[in-house]
Structures are given as structure tokens and as C-alpha cells.
Amino acid sequence: YGMVRYENDRLTITGGVRVERTNDTVKAALVELVEGGGTHNGVVLADDTIFITPNEFEHSYTDWLPSVSVRYNLEEDAVLRAGFFRSVVRPGIGKIAPRFLVEESDNGERKGEFGNPGLSPYRAWNFDLSAEWYFAENAVVQVGTFYKRIDDFIVDAQFEAGDAPYNGMFNGVAFDEAIIPLNGDRATVKGLEFNYQQALTSLPAPLDGLLAGVNYTWTDTTGDIGSRTIPLPAASKHNYNLMLGYEKGPVSVRVTAAYRDKYLDELGGSAEEDRYVKDHLQLDLTASYDVTRQVKVYAQMVNLNDEPYLAYQSGPVRERLLQYETYSWTGKLGVQVNFR
Numbered sequence: 001y002g003m004v005r006y007e008n009d010r011l012t013i014t015g016g017v018r019v020e021r022t023n024d025t026v027k028a029a030l031v032e033l034v035e036g037g038g039t040h041n042g043v044v045l046a047d048d049t050i051f052i053t054p055n056e057f058e059h060s061y062t063d064w065l066p067s068v069s070v071r072y073n074l075e076e077d078a079v080l081r082a083g084f085f086r087s088v089v090r091p092g093i094g095k096i097a098p099r100f101l102v103e104e105s106d107n108g109e110r111k112g113e114f115g116n117p118g119l120s121p122y123r124a125w126n127f128d129l130s131a132e133w134y135f136a137e138n139a140v141v142q143v144g145t146f147y148k149r150i151d152d153f154i155v156d157a158q159f160e161a162g163d164a165p166y167n168g169m170f171n172g173v174a175f176d177e178a179i180i181p182l183n184g185d186r187a188t189v190k191g192l193e194f195n196y197q198q199a200l201t202s203l204p205a206p207l208d209g210l211l212a213g214v215n216y217t218w219t220d221t222t223g224d225i226g227s228r229t230i231p232l233p234a235a236s237k238h239n240y241n242l243m244l245g246y247e248k249g250p251v252s253v254r255v256t257a258a259y260r261d262k263y264l265d266e267l268g269g270s271a272e273e274d275r276y277v278k279d280h281l282q283l284d285l286t287a288s289y290d291v292t293r294q295v296k297v298y299a300q301m302v303n304l305n306d307e308p309y310l311a312y313q314s315g316p317v318r319e320r321l322l323q324y325e326t327y328s329w330t331g332k333l334g335v336q337v338n339f340r
Contacts, residue, residue, distance in 0.1 A: 012071040017064060022090065024059040026117050028099035030173060037106035057098050057117035063088045077134040082127075089122040091154055095181045100173050111177045114170055120152040120183050130193070138199035148189040153223050155233045156181050157267040179266070187223030187232050199247075209248025216240040225267070230274070236261035250290035258282050265311060275322060278310040294339070300332040 003016035030053040034040050040051060067085035074080060096119050102112035130144030161168035161176045168175055195215040201208050217239045221232035231237075238261040245254035259281045266275035283305045288298035311323040 010073045013068070015066075015068045017066040020063045020065065020088065022059075022061055022063070022121075024096065024117070025056065026059075026093070026097050027054065027056045028097040028115065029054045030100040030102070032102045032104060034104045035106045038104050038108065040104075055098050055100075059096070059117060061120070063121075063123070079132045081130045081132070083129075084125075084127050087122075087124050087126055089124075091119045091121060091181070095119055095154060098171065100171070102173065102175065109177075110175045112173070112175050112179075114173070114175075114178055114180045116181045117171075119154060119181060122150055122153055124148045124150040136198065136202070138201060140195070140197055142193070142195040144193040146189070146191055146193070150187040150189065150223075150232075151185075152183040153187045153232060154181055155184055155223075155225060155230070155267050156265075157225075158269065158273070160269065163269065182225075184223045184225035184230075187221060189219060189221045189232065189235070191217060191219035193217050206248065209246045209251070211243070211245035211247055211254070213243035213245075214240070228271075230267065231264050233264050233266075236263045236279075251287075252289075253287045254285070256284050256286075258284070268313070272314055272316050275311055275313060278312065280307055280309070281305070282307050294337060296336040296338075298334055298336060302330045303327060304329050 001016060001018040003014065006013045032051040034045055034049050034051065036045055036047045038045055040049065065086045065088065068083070070082040072080040095115060096117050097115040098117045099115045100112060102110050104110045126146070126148050128144060128146040130142060132140055132142045134140050156179055159166055159178050159180060166180070170178065170180060197213045200210040200212065203210060219235060219237055221235040223230050223232050240259050242257040243254060260279065262276050262279045264274060265277045268274045282303050285301040285304060288296050290296050306326060306328050309323070309325040313320040313322060
């Protein structure tokens, strides 16, 4: 990594380049569950049988990652920031591990979920611009915009035996239906951000312990994969968080509402078969009380409104429910002791 820096009373410019070399050696296994009555290597099986075959793959690549960041102080309470940089995000181990989980029925139909050790990482050119205004003590308003151009984004896709590019065979393993992670071509991400945080210390006691916060992000994403243009997986168009709290003396309380819009979860053979996850609004509560300087009692309550997880397909006429889960709320109560 190399870096240069220029600075004067108002302006700071930092530039640099980082070089990263990645060498992956990943090991996993082909796990085949064959139902009784099915055939494996020419042998008819009397009972359900599991066959495990270990395998190993290697993958290497090098990335050059330049970056430039600029900070300009308009006034003592106002700051402009800009950044331009190249980034790389490697696939998770669950995506690249050569794990092949196959279930074969007694009539020979094979369904599976595969890892893809040949996946390339996300590579992106990023630009962002923001302004910050510290309009009061312990208070800030921030607005920003961002743009990303991403190559080789990753999406989980569902394939049947006749679908290109695999045509029923992936890394030497035959299938009739499979879910396989693969790289798309190119994607773009653009959006706007807003953030407000303030400790309302100017209010009369006891209200001078109140805290308030709001942040919101609007994101527009498009990606090309084969002949289709899709939204990026796990990218919600609207996200926001609302926070109301109180912090004074030994007492600390925060109530938060976190919202995310629907998002694409898994690519199907057509737009009607794509799997989406519904929008989600969750309410959480955290509180603590300092009994002494060394002892703190705290409580956390998550998903107070019992918001469900819901996945669906759009369908040609109406939405088709794929998965519905509810978890109720989760609570935690504890004591923290500091021995320093």
C-alpha cells in the first residue's frame, strides 16, 4: 500500500493505491442422498443411502485498488467530502466452497444446491459526495449521493436440466434441478442518503437527556445477467432508521424502528419465478442503568412488533407465497461488571 497526502487550512486530499493478491484453496464434499429403490453406480439400493465424495479447488487473482478522498471545510460547522476508489468484495465461503448437496429420488431425479469455486469477486468503481452541517452542539445533518459500477456481481440462480449454461451438469455433477451462485455481468448502483442526529441538551431538565435520530437511504440498482436486467440481490430501494432515546446520569434508553424495502433474494428461470423477500419493519428497545461506576444492569428487546419474514414470487397474476416465518420477540437481561 502506498499513500500521499496534501493538506492546508481548509483542504485535505489523500490518495493511494493498494495491491491485493488472493489465493483460495477450498475443500468440501459432494454429498448425495439416494432414496431406496434408486440406482448408484449401477447398484440398486434397498435403503436410503448417503454417499460422500471429497473434492478440492484452487482459485487465484490480483487486484489493484486506487483511491482518492477529499475533505473541504466550508466553515467551522460545515464540511464537504468526496471520494473516488476501486473496491473488491470476495465471495463468502458458503458461495465458493465446492459443496454439492444432491438428493436423488428412486426414479433418478436429482435436485441439489451447489457452491461455485469459480466465482469471481465483486469489483467496483465507487464515487460518493456528501455535506455535513454541525448546526448545534451534539447535532449534525448529513446529505450525500453515491454511484457504483460493479463487475461480476453474484446472484443465486435456479436451473433445470435443459437451462444454459450448464445444461444439467455442473463441475461434473449431474442434476435435474439446482440452485447455483454465479457471476452476473455489470451492475450500477446509485442513491441518496440523509442523516440527522441530535442530543437535545438545550431543553430544560429533565428533557435535556433526550436523543433523536433519523437516517434514510434511497438506492436504485440494475444488473445484467445473460439477456435479463434485474435489481441487485439483497438491495432494497428504501431503507430508514428512526431512533428516540434518553441518556442522562445513570439512565440510557433507546427505541428504534428499522425499515427495509423488499429485495430480490434468488433468481428464477423468469421474472415471475424470481424469489423476493417482503419489506420489513422492526421495533427494538435497549435500556441500561449504572448501579455503580463498575456495575451496569441492561435489557434488550428485539422485534417487539413480531414482524414476520415473508418470501414470495411475483407470478403472472398474483403473488405466490414461498415462505412465511414468525419469531415473536426476543429479550435479554443482564449485568455487566467492570473490574478496572
